[in-house]
Amino acid sequence: MKKLTNPGKASIVVIILFLSTLWVLPMWRIDLRAPQYPGGLSMKIWINDVKGDVDIINGLNHYIGMSTIHKKDFPEFVFLPTTMAIFMSLGLGVLLLNRKVGYYIWTGMFAFIGVFSFYDFYKWEYNYGHNLNPEAPIKVPGMSYQPPLFGYKKLLNFEVLSQPDIAGWFYIGAGVLLVSITIYEWKKNMAK
Amino acid sequence: MNKLFLVLGAVALVASLQSCKMKTTESAVAGDAASKVYVPPGKYDEFYNFVSGGFSGQVTVYGLPSGRLLKVIPVFSVFPENGYGYSEETKAMLNTTNGLVQWDDQHHLELSQTNGIHDGRWLFANANNTPRVARIDLKTFKTTEILQIPNSGGNHSSPFITENTEYVVAGTRFSVPLGNADVPISSFKKNFKSTASFISVDKNSGHMNIAFQIILPGMNLDLSHAGKGPSHDWFFFSSYNTEQAYTLLEVNASQKDKDFIVAVNWKKAEEYAKAGKGHKMATAYAHNTYDEDKQTATSVIEKEVLLLDPKDCPDMVYMIPCPKSPHGTDVDPTGEYIVGSGKLAALIPVFSFTKIIKAIKDKQFEGNYYGIPVIKYEAALHGEVKKPGLGPLHTEFDGRGNAYTSMFLSSEVVKWRLSDLKVLDRAPTFYSTGHLMVPGGDTRKPYGKYLVAYNKITKDRYLPTGPELCQSAQLFDISGDKMQLLLDFPTIGEPHYGQAIPASIIKDQQVKYYDINKNHNKYVSMGEKKANVVRTGNRVDVYMTAIRSHLVPDNIEGVFVGDEVYFHVTNLEQDWDVPHGFAVKNSPTADLLIMPGETLTIKFNADKQGIFPFYCTDFCSALHQEMSGYLRVSPKGSNVPLKFGTGVIAPATADATETVAK
Numbered sequence: 001m002k003k004l005t006n007p008g009k010a011s012i013v014v015i016i017l018f019l020s021t022l023w024v025l026p027m028w029r030i031d032l033r034a035p036q037y038p039g040g041l042s043m044k045i046w047i048n049d050v051k052g053d054v055d056i057i058n059g060l061n062h063y064i065g066m067s068t069i070h071k072k073d074f075p076e077f078v079f080l081p082t083t084m085a086i087f088m089s090l091g092l093g094v095l096l097l098n099r100k101v102g103y104y105i106w107t108g109m110f111a112f113i114g115v116f117s118f119y120d121f122y123k124w125e126y127n128y129g130h131n132l133n134p135e136a137p138i139k140v141p142g143m144s145y146q147p148p149l150f151g152y153k154k155l156l157n158f159e160v161l162s163q164p165d166i167a168g169w170f171y172i173g174a175g176v177l178l179v180s181i182t183i184y185e186w187k188k189n190m191a192k
Numbered sequence: 193m194n195k196l197f198l199v200l201g202a203v204a205l206v207a208s209l210q211s212c213k214m215k216t217t218e219s220a221v222a223g224d225a226a227s228k229v230y231v232p233p234g235k236y237d238e239f240y241n242f243v244s245g246g247f248s249g250q251v252t253v254y255g256l257p258s259g260r261l262l263k264v265i266p267v268f269s270v271f272p273e274n275g276y277g278y279s280e281e282t283k284a285m286l287n288t289t290n291g292l293v294q295w296d297d298q299h300h301l302e303l304s305q306t307n308g309i310h311d312g313r314w315l316f317a318n319a320n321n322t323p324r325v326a327r328i329d330l331k332t333f334k335t336t337e338i339l340q341i342p343n344s345g346g347n348h349s350s351p352f353i354t355e356n357t358e359y360v361v362a363g364t365r366f367s368v369p370l371g372n373a374d375v376p377i378s379s380f381k382k383n384f385k386s387t388a389s390f391i392s393v394d395k396n397s398g399h400m401n402i403a404f405q406i407i408l409p410g411m412n413l414d415l416s417h418a419g420k421g422p423s424h425d426w427f428f429f430s431s432y433n434t435e436q437a438y439t440l441l442e443v444n445a446s447q448k449d450k451d452f453i454v455a456v457n458w459k460k461a462e463e464y465a466k467a468g469k470g471h472k473m474a475t476a477y478a479h480n481t482y483d484e485d486k487q488t489a490t491s492v493i494e495k496e497v498l499l500l501d502p503k504d505c506p507d508m509v510y511m512i513p514c515p516k517s518p519h520g521t522d523v524d525p526t527g528e529y530i531v532g533s534g535k536l537a538a539l540i541p542v543f544s545f546t547k548i549i550k551a552i553k554d555k556q557f558e559g560n561y562y563g564i565p566v567i568k569y570e571a572a573l574h575g576e577v578k579k580p581g582l583g584p585l586h587t588e589f590d591g592r593g594n595a596y597t598s599m600f601l602s603s604e605v606v607k608w609r610l611s612d613l614k615v616l617d618r619a620p621t622f623y624s625t626g627h628l629m630v631p632g633g634d635t636r637k638p639y640g641k642y643l644v645a646y647n648k649i650t651k652d653r654y655l656p657t658g659p660e661l662c663q664s665a666q667l668f669d670i671s672g673d674k675m676q677l678l679l680d681f682p683t684i685g686e687p688h689y690g691q692a693i694p695a696s697i698i699k700d701q702q703v704k705y706y707d708i709n710k711n712h713n714k715y716v717s718m719g720e721k722k723a724n725v726v727r728t729g730n731r732v733d734v735y736m737t738a739i740r741s742h743l744v745p746d747n748i749e750g751v752f753v754g755d756e757v758y759f760h761v762t763n764l765e766q767d768w769d770v771p772h773g774f775a776v777k778n779s780p781t782a783d784l785l786i787m788p789g790e791t792l793t794i795k796f797n798a799d800k801q802g803i804f805p806f807y808c809t810d811f812c813s814a815l816h817q818e819m820s821g822y823l824r825v826s827p828k829g830s831n832v833p834l835k836f837g838t839g840v841i842a843p844a845t846a847d848a849t850e851t852v853a854k
Binding site for chain 2: 055056059
């Protein structure tokens with residue numbers, strides 16, 4: 001059984017620290033801008049909450065029949081922190097076990113959680129933008145209002161920009177580090 | 193040859209006649225004036241300029257240097273535009289001992305000060321006709337307090353303030369007998385009194401109270417200004433009609449060479465008041481306050497006022513002779529010079545505070561006026577500005593040692609130097625300037641960049657609009673040696689005094705909307721589920737909510753002819769610049785303009801049977817036109833149950849099952 005290198009061990013601690021920012025900082029932000037909102041509107045998604053100008057956005061979206069956003073409607077705000085907490089404690093297990101294979105599995109879990117989360121986010125955005133109240137006052141034929149998964153999109157009078165927030169960047173940093181260290185460990189193993 | 197000279201001479205004569213033409217006003221604007229007042233779209237002005245609305249009773253807010261009208265603040269007059277004075281919440285603001293007084297003549301404004309400098313907290317405004325003083329909050333631009341002044345026949349020399357806003361004063365323009373005694377008008381000398389009221393202002397809340405009233409002989413107090421720095425403890429009031437005329441004042445009050453500047457040591461007065469030298473007089477005056485928390489105004493009738501008689505309080509009041517019927521009395525930024533503008537005098541006397549104090553110490557008096565010592569004119573005088581112009585009215589300062597005096601008759605602004613009293617420059621105004629204003633020009637630190645002249649007459653200056661023409665303001669650049677006219681713009685009502693403050697001081701403290709969770713209005717509806725209609729006898733209270741783009745309830749039935757319906761409308765929005773309006777068909781007074789998070793109430797008398805549509809009057813959203821509802825008013829005694837709701841669609845037969853009692 002191959003043991004972890006020192007950088008490999010250190011990376012586990014760093015990744016856990018990076019991921020713990022999810023509890024103190026927002027992970028994703030969706031910014032909106034329209035002529036009537038010169039200062040812009042912003043929705044901040046946390047690991048367990050959605051904050052920012054949610055009430056104002058809810059008020060506006062009822063014209064086009066979009067459903068309103070409420071914290072309680074998102075089981076993700078329970079599942080995601082639980083999953084991440086388990087993932088982080090498993091990291092401690094990998095560190096104690098001190099085996100390369102543990103690290104590889106850990107990285108694989110991260111990739112799965114990441115891909116699944118994005119799929120879930122996309123699915124929510126799709127429903128949010130497509131499931132419109134048929135009695136909505138304003139109906140634009142052929143128009144749906146799915147926010148961009150990542151990047152910029154123009155939706156009627158609003159410009160929308162969707163991107164990671166600070167904790168999101170830490171999350172991405174954690175992913176980059178995991179993959180890099182996995183490759184590093186792998187190469188070290190090959191070199192022997 | 194001689195003939196040729198003759199011809200040439202004649203040509204020269206005709207040519208020179210050409211240059212003898214009357215001056216026109218067109219030459220007045222020169223150079224880069226346009227670029228100096230151009231504030232590009234989306235950019236902000238440098239100053240807020242608060243301007244008195246005169247007989248409109250309101251206060252207006254302009255941006256400088258653009259001259260753009262930003263807001264009309266309703267103060268002493270009802271304002272149908274937003275329901276001020278009509279809504280149940282604001283009615284009490286206009287209460288007086290004479291009932292609701294819904295109009296006034298608003299002349300002067302003062303911004304609150306700390307250490308002699310604008311602090312951006314409050315704006316004070318006087319009402320001349322029904323003597324009152326108002327306080328406006330500069331976070332909301334709302335009138336939050338109005339205090340009536342007893343023993344006053346007209347509140348003109350007001351609301352000037354001391355350097356730390358310790359006191360706001362109110363001096364009577366028209367003397368009247370104390371306590372509304374019934375006496376012959378011809379007993380003026382014996383029975384009529386003028387009073388100088390000192391209104392204390394609470395440091396934290398701004399709450400006003402009449403601390404004491406100083407009883408002065410019957411005469412007309414015109415204007416006033418507080419001392420500064422070394423003269424901090426003093427207040428100076430100009431007076432006219434010391435002749436004590438009570439008829440044809442035009443002639444009879446213009447006989448004496450000199451009237452007085454009344455110098456009041458308010459610190460001494462404060463001590464006398466504390467020491468019990470005054471006497472309490474039973475009286476009645478209204479004190480109206482707007483409670484931000486309850487969003488409601490209440491009116492209390494105060495019952496007592498403390499009077500201080502100079503007879504019992506030595507060293508408190510002195511008179512300084514001042515030629516002739518002085519109007520403005522203005523104190524320079526250092527607090528040393530007091531400028532009296534004798535409106536009928538051919539010179540401007542400038543008094544020295546140091547000399548006044550010395551004269552008092554050396555007892556250089558020329559006599560007394562009803563027992564008040566009169567200081568010798570020469571003993572108090574710093575000097576006279578000779579031939580300044582005709583009809584000097586008011587003086588402001590630029591903080592660089594210069595003074596600017598408005599000339600009503602010669603229609604100009606005259607710049608002169610305080611140290612040697614030399615006239616430096618003059619600029620024509622269009623026409624007949626009353627007050628003028630330099631931003632911060634009556635404080636210890638004038639900003640000194642601009643000067644605004646407030647004109648009484650416009651004649652040909654704007655497109656004519658029938659016989660009733662606007663009055664106007666004119667903006668000058670005073671940063672150079674010569675005053676440069678930049679702009680003129682029309683005003684609302686008659687502009688008297690104004691004040692200006694750098695935008696940076698108050699811009700960022702503006703309230704954007706009210707927090708609905710802090711709305712403690714008695715009639716608030718906290719959410720649509722709390723919307724309700726309650727009948728108590730013939731009073732019907734409608735607890736209504738407004739949010740884009742519907743009203744809850746929007747169908748109301750079971751109201752009968754003779755009912756009094758109170759619509760309590762709560763704007764549930766929590767976003768900037770999303771007010772909703774509210775009006776019912778045939779509403780005889782006003783609509784409501786309800787800010788986000790606010791509750792306002794309008795009373796509607798159900799006088800006639802019918803279906804009365806009501807709607808949002810402020811275009812709030814793409815579905816604003818849909819934001820409406822119906823009130824059904826049935827004949828008295830009908831069998832119509834109380835029913836209300838929004839979005840409830842009745843079965844098609846509903847109307848058939850209902851019967852209307854005949």
